[in-house]
Structure formats: C-alpha cells, structure tokens
Amino acid sequence: MPIVAEIMTSDVVYISESANLREARSALKKLNVRHLPVVGEGGVLVGLLTQRVVLAEVIKLVDQVGVSGLEDEEKRHSVREIMQTNFQVADPSMDLKVAGQYFLDNKHSCLPVIERGQLVGILTSQDFVKLCVGLL
Structure with a gap:
C-alpha cells in the first residue's frame, strides 16, 4: 500500500513564526511555493501560511495604506497574525488513499x-498530480 512518505516533499521549506509579512511574501515568490509551514522554537510546527492568506492580507493593506505604504506596513505585520493554527497533519506512514x-x-x-513531533515533510495536491502523471 503506497504511503505519504513515498511522494511527500521531504526537503520542506518553512518560515519562522517571528518573520514578518514582507519576508513571507518574498519567500513564497522566490521559492515558487503556495504553502509555508511556520515553525517556532525547536523547529516545532506552530502554523501554516498559504499564498491565498498572504495575498488577501496584502490586498487589505493596499486598501488601507496604498501601494506606496505597503512595504513598511508588511514589515509591521507578523506571520503570527495571519497563520493558520487549526490544520490537519499527516504521518509519513499514512496511506496515500486516506491522504488523497x-x-x-x-x-x-x-x-x-x-514524525515524533517534528516537521519532516509536506504533502500537497501537486504531489498527487505528479504521481498521476508518472503513472500515465
């Protein structure tokens, strides 16, 4: 039975909970990813940041301060303020059908x-698309 560990991205990119919105937006763009796990002290997963949430916050800030004030305002807003804290996680041995x-x-x-309280990877819908393409 195929498991999560077989297709997950194990070289996972994450961001610190002390990062600001500007750093998060920059990381998403530079790394070309749509999800950033947020880690706290000791590498413990404390949140999840998505491209959608970041863009929604940026649009809200542009409405408030305009494009010219965006960069300064982004630096004042912490990732902690917008990260999701209520989310599901997977175990590397989870059946792929269950995850799908x-x-x-x-x-x-x-x-x-x-795994054992530490972030060891991320499984995305893109991983499933890659799997399907490989099977075709």
Missing part, C-alpha cells in the same frame, strides 16, 4: 507531515 481522500473531502491542498 482528505484533500477531496476538505478542499485543502496541503498536509504538513509530522
């Missing part, structure tokens, strides 16, 4: 992968 069904049922597009 989670994506379908919840319309989410990523699952951080945790």
